[in-house]
Amino acid sequence: MKTNHCKIVDCTIRDGGLVNNWDFSVDFVQQLYAGLNEAGVDYMEIGYKNSPKLLKGAEEAGPWRFLNDDFLRKVIPQKGNTKLSALVDVGRVDENDILPRSESMLDLIRVACYSKDVDKALALVQTFHDRGYETTLNIMALSNVMENELLEAFELIKDSSVDVVYIVDSYGSLDHNDVKYLVEKFKTHLPNKRLGVHTHNNMQLAFSNTLVAAELGVELLDASVYGMGRAAGNCPTELLVAHLKGTKYNLRPVLGVLEQLMVPLREKEEWGYILPYMITGALDEHPRSAMALRSSSEKDNVVDFYDKLTTPEVNFDK
Amino acid sequence: MKTNHCKIVDCTIRDGGLVNNWDFSVDFVQQLYAGLNEAGVDYMEIGYKNSPKLLKGAEEAGPWRFLNDDFLRKVIPQKGNTKLSALVDVGRVDENDILPRSESMLDLIRVACYSKDVDKALALVQTFHDRGYETTLNIMALSNVMENELLEAFELIKDSSVDVVYIVDSYGSLDHNDVKYLVEKFKTHLPNKRLGVHTHNNMQLAFSNTLVAAELGVELLDASVYGMGRAAGNCPTELLVAHLKGTKYNLRPVLGVLEQLMVPLREKEEWGYILPYMITGALDEHPRSAMALRSSSEKDNVVDFYDKLTTPEVNFDK
Numbered sequence: 001m002k003t004n005h006c007k008i009v010d011c012t013i014r015d016g017g018l019v020n021n022w023d024f025s026v027d028f029v030q031q032l033y034a035g036l037n038e039a040g041v042d043y044m045e046i047g048y049k050n051s052p053k054l055l056k057g058a059e060e061a062g063p064w065r066f067l068n069d070d071f072l073r074k075v076i077p078q079k080g081n082t083k084l085s086a087l088v089d090v091g092r093v094d095e096n097d098i099l100p101r102s103e104s105m106l107d108l109i110r111v112a113c114y115s116k117d118v119d120k121a122l123a124l125v126q127t128f129h130d131r132g133y134e135t136t137l138n139i140m141a142l143s144n145v146m147e148n149e150l151l152e153a154f155e156l157i158k159d160s161s162v163d164v165v166y167i168v169d170s171y172g173s174l175d176h177n178d179v180k181y182l183v184e185k186f187k188t189h190l191p192n193k194r195l196g197v198h199t200h201n202n203m204q205l206a207f208s209n210t211l212v213a214a215e216l217g218v219e220l221l222d223a224s225v226y227g228m229g230r231a232a233g234n235c236p237t238e239l240l241v242a243h244l245k246g247t248k249y250n251l252r253p254v255l256g257v258l259e260q261l262m263v264p265l266r267e268k269e270e271w272g273y274i275l276p277y278m279i280t281g282a283l284d285e286h287p288r289s290a291m292a293l294r295s296s297s298e299k300d301n302v303v304d305f306y307d308k309l310t311t312p313e314v315n316f317d318k
Numbered sequence: 319m320k321t322n323h324c325k326i327v328d329c330t331i332r333d334g335g336l337v338n339n340w341d342f343s344v345d346f347v348q349q350l351y352a353g354l355n356e357a358g359v360d361y362m363e364i365g366y367k368n369s370p371k372l373l374k375g376a377e378e379a380g381p382w383r384f385l386n387d388d389f390l391r392k393v394i395p396q397k398g399n400t401k402l403s404a405l406v407d408v409g410r411v412d413e414n415d416i417l418p419r420s421e422s423m424l425d426l427i428r429v430a431c432y433s434k435d436v437d438k439a440l441a442l443v444q445t446f447h448d449r450g451y452e453t454t455l456n457i458m459a460l461s462n463v464m465e466n467e468l469l470e471a472f473e474l475i476k477d478s479s480v481d482v483v484y485i486v487d488s489y490g491s492l493d494h495n496d497v498k499y500l501v502e503k504f505k506t507h508l509p510n511k512r513l514g515v516h517t518h519n520n521m522q523l524a525f526s527n528t529l530v531a532a533e534l535g536v537e538l539l540d541a542s543v544y545g546m547g548r549a550a551g552n553c554p555t556e557l558l559v560a561h562l563k564g565t566k567y568n569l570r571p572v573l574g575v576l577e578q579l580m581v582p583l584r585e586k587e588e589w590g591y592i593l594p595y596m597i598t599g600a601l602d603e604h605p606r607s608a609m610a611l612r613s614s615s616e617k618d619n620v621v622d623f624y625d626k627l628t629t630p631e632v633n634f635d636k
Contacts, residue, residue, distance in 0.1 A: 175561065176494065176526060177533075201522070203557055208494060208526030215495075238593075239521055242600040243493065251600070255620045258593055263618050273591070275556075275576055282560040282569070300581050302573045 003214045003244045007042035009196070009222045010237050013064050014045040014087055016228035020269045022047065022062030026075055028261055029064070032225070035257035037080035039241055040248045043108060043220075046072070049086035051094035072105045083107035087138075090117045093124065101132030110136040110166075115145045118153040122160045129161040136196055136220065138166035142182060143173045143284050154189040164194045164220050169209065172202025172232050172281040179209045183216040196220030199235050201227055202281025204273055206235040211243070225254060226262040228269075231287035232277035270294065275302045283309055321532045321562045325360035327514070327540045328555050330580075331382050332363040332405055334546035338587045340365065340380030344393055346579055347382070350543070353575035355398035357559055358566045361426060361538075364390070367404035369412035390423045401425035405456075408435045411442065419450030428454040428484075433463045436471040440478045447479040454514055454538065456484035460500060461491045461602050472507040482512045482538050487527065490520025490550050490599040497527045501534040514538030517553050519545055520599025522591055524553040529561070543572060544580040546587075549605035550595035588612065593620045601627055 012032060013024055024032075029046065036044050047064030063071055067086050076084065085108035101107065109128040113121035118139065125135045137157060139145075157165055167182050174182070179197070186195055197213040199206035199222070210221050223240050227233035238258060241249040266272075276290030279302065293305050330350060331342055342350075347364065354362050365382030381389055385404050394402065403426035419425065427446040431439035436457065443453045455475060457463075475483055485500050492500070497515070504513055515531040517524040517540070528539050541558050545551035556576060559567040584590075594608030597620065611623050 175529060203561065204519070204522050204525045204554070207522045211493060236522070238596065239600075242596070243521065252621065252624060255593070255597075255624050259618060259620050263593070275573070275581070278556065278560070279573075282557075300577060302577050303570065306570060306573050 002246070004246050005217065005219055006214050006244060006247065007220050008237060008240055008249070009043040009045055009085060009220050010036050010041050010224060011045045011198075011222050011234060012224040012228050012237070014047050014085075015222075015230060015234055016224055016271075017047065017062065017064050018230035019228060019271050020062075020265075021060060022064040024062060024064060029075055031261060032257055033076055033080075033082065035253045036237075037082040038253035039250050041082055041237065041241070041254075043083045043085045045085040045087060045110070046076075047086055049088050049097065049106070049109065050092040051097055054092045054094060067106075069099055069104050069106075076105055079105065083134075085110060087112055088124065089113070090120045090124065095124070095127050098128060098131060106133065108134040108136065110138055112138040112140055112168075114141060115139055115149050115153050118156050122156055122162065125160060125162045129163075134164075135162050136164040136166055137162045138168050138196070138198060140168045141170040141286075142168060143171055143178070150185075151189070154186075158190050158192060162193065164196045165190055166196040166198055166220070166222075167213065167218070168198045169200055169206075171284055171286060172200030172206065172277070173284040174199075174209060175203075175205060176209060176212045179212045180216065183213055183218060187217065194219045196222065198222035200229070200232055200281070201234060201273060202232040202277045202287070206233070207239045207243075210235040210240065214244070225257050226266060228262065228265070228271055231271065231291055232273060232281065233271040275300075276305055279306050279309065285309065320564070322564050323535065323537050324532050324562060324565065325538050326555065326558055326567070327361040327363055327403060327538050328354050328359050328542060329363045329516075329540050329552060330542040330546050330555070332365050332403075333540075333548060333552055334542055334589075335365065335380065335382050336548035337546060337551075337589050338380075338583075339378060340382040342380060342382060347393055349579060350575055351394055351398075351400065353571045354555075355400040356571035357568045359400055359555065359559070359572075361401045361403045363403040363405060363428070364394075365404055367406050367415065367424070367427065368410040369415055372410045372412060385424075387417055387422050387424075394423055397423065401452075403428060405430055406442065407431070408438045408442065413442070413445050416446060416449060424451065426452040426454065428456055430456040430458055430486075432459060433457055433467050433471050436474050440474055440480065443478060443480045452482075453480050454482040454484055455480045456486050456514070456516060458486045459488040459604075460486060461489055461496070468503075469507070476508050476510060480511065482514045483508055484514040484516055484538070484540075485531065485536070486516045487518055487524075489602055489604060490518030490524065490595070491602040492517075492527060493521075493523060494527060494530045497530045498534065501531055501536060505535065512537045514540065516540040518547070518550050518599070519552060519591060520550040520595045520605070524551070525557045525561075528553040528558065532562070543575050544584060546580065546583070546589055549589065549609055550591060550599065551589040593618075594623055597624050597627065603627065
């Protein structure tokens with residue numbers, strides 16, 4: 001399998017922050033950056049660059065929820081080869097918060113959106129592109145998008161300035177055939193764009209789906225150390241680093257990060273292959289109902305949960 | 319993906335027994351059988367049929383370690399559609415212990431061997447075949463077998479009475495390309511035999527590798543509920559049941575088994591995606607060194623473990 005073209009985007013802090021409300025210490029993030037840099041990981045997504053005033057109820061979140069450039073400069077006073085990335089959501093970012101790249105620690109800004117908001121997302125992409133950043137467009141929940149809508153989105157994307165377009169398996173419901181189908185579709189309709197993939201591990205397919213995409217030419221591979229990410233989590237960075245052939249990656253520093261940071265953290269916080277997330281993945285649904293179940297006293301009542309999700313007439317508060 | 323040809327062989331008791339020394343209560347096994355039968359699972363491998371006198375140091379093991387026909391008749395007084403299977407190892411089974419199928423609860427006897435013992439394994443297969451059983455030959459550790467040895471084995475197998483030949487990823491080190499390569503090789507050299515696959519989950523590829531094999535025509539798919547099996551464990555039965563399209567399987571009873579039996583058991587016993595097993599998988603090694611580490615006080619010292627396994631001159635007691 002040829003994967004020399006691939007680059008790993010480690011999303012531990014950004015997607016993992018959805019698990020612990022971004023409660024990572026500065027020391028934790030610094031150690032993670034040092035480990036990823038030593039391992040040869042290409043990008044570290046260090047948080048969200050949304051604006052607190054556009055997102056209510058997030059006052060208690062850690063600083064990685066709303067990255068501040070001055071703060072970031074103190075956290076990573078000297079960058080290595082690992083570039084820094086931040087994610088923004090359509091409607092939640094204040095463009096005035098985005099410095100020119102020459103004045104920021106960030107190299108890459110990624111814009112996440114649902115397919116109906118691709119036009120708005122591409123307007124943001126253009127702004128960030130003009131300020132010197134690398135850009136990606138991450139189209140979420142592809143398993144729930146109808147073909148005609150996707151084709152319309154492609155028309156907008158192909159004439160845009162975006163560098164990389166992401167295939168996002170938000171619900172962890174895709175298998176290798178689905179990934180192959182989507183990659184071929186994106187390649188056909190967006191021949192001038194590089195591609196990325198972001199998977200979720202609801203059905204233990206995040207790593208294998210990422211490998212399938214990589215083999216088909218997808219360049220940017222999202223991952224997180226120990227798979228830390230919302231609900232079932234993501235493709236584990238350590239598996240990509242261990243497995244990608246003919247590349248520059250080094251597993252040992254990632255094992256150091258796992259031993260020092262992630263194994264202890266997993267004792268306190270929950271993510272991964274957990275049955276309610278498996279069920280929402282199998283049913284091609286957002287994991288929010290499963291997350292609510294896991295926060296309740298009935299967290300292991302999976303038969304009842306499955307019955308509710310598969311009985312149309314039940315009014316189930318998701 | 320067409321998978322109507324597939325049959326699931328649930329190995330929870332047999333392979334899972336390697337985790338807890340076969341310490342499953344009769345009630346547990348009966349509930350598991352009822353659930354698998356209701357779910358439409360095709361086979362349940364209920365243990366080993368080796369002889370205690372040919373395997374020293376196993377005196378403390380539960381009854382599923384050395385199945386007794388009278389005992390089995392009491393445990394499963396009435397079979398449903400789910401057939402019963404047992405595994406034997408070359409050199410550890412007393413042929414006199416194997417009743418004719420007409421007098422036994424077992425339907426299928428599977429013979430596990432390394433490729434060098436295929437001749438001995440096929441002699442056992444012939445005996446069991448003559449006594450009326452369905453038979454399989456499970457060639458272990460394929461990732462460590464040289465091509466010439468495998469080709470010799472194929473010559474013996476193709477003229478034998480064995481029904482199904484298994485591709486076994488003992489170390490959990492194979493990816494989808496390896497599985498595809500092996501399935502195509504087995505199909506080419508054994509056109510008259512049905513195929514099976516047994517995967518391990520060291521690199522979170524057990525389920526996806528099983529799907530890839532199924533899609534290429536492999537018929538018997540080994541799995542275990544919640545993936546319970548030695549070290550990293552196996553392909554989870556619940557994922558196969560949830561995912562195989564156009565088949566007769568029903569997820570709900572498997573969720574019942576998970577809720578009632580497996581989630582509580584996982585609180586006491588350890589298996590799954592655990593870093594030392596990931597490391598032995600990535601290095602294509604038997605997990606025994608990782609199992610020893612997990613039983614020690616250094617169980618999370620993965621950097622030191624990795625250094626030992628990757629430093630040839632270190633004398634490391636596996």
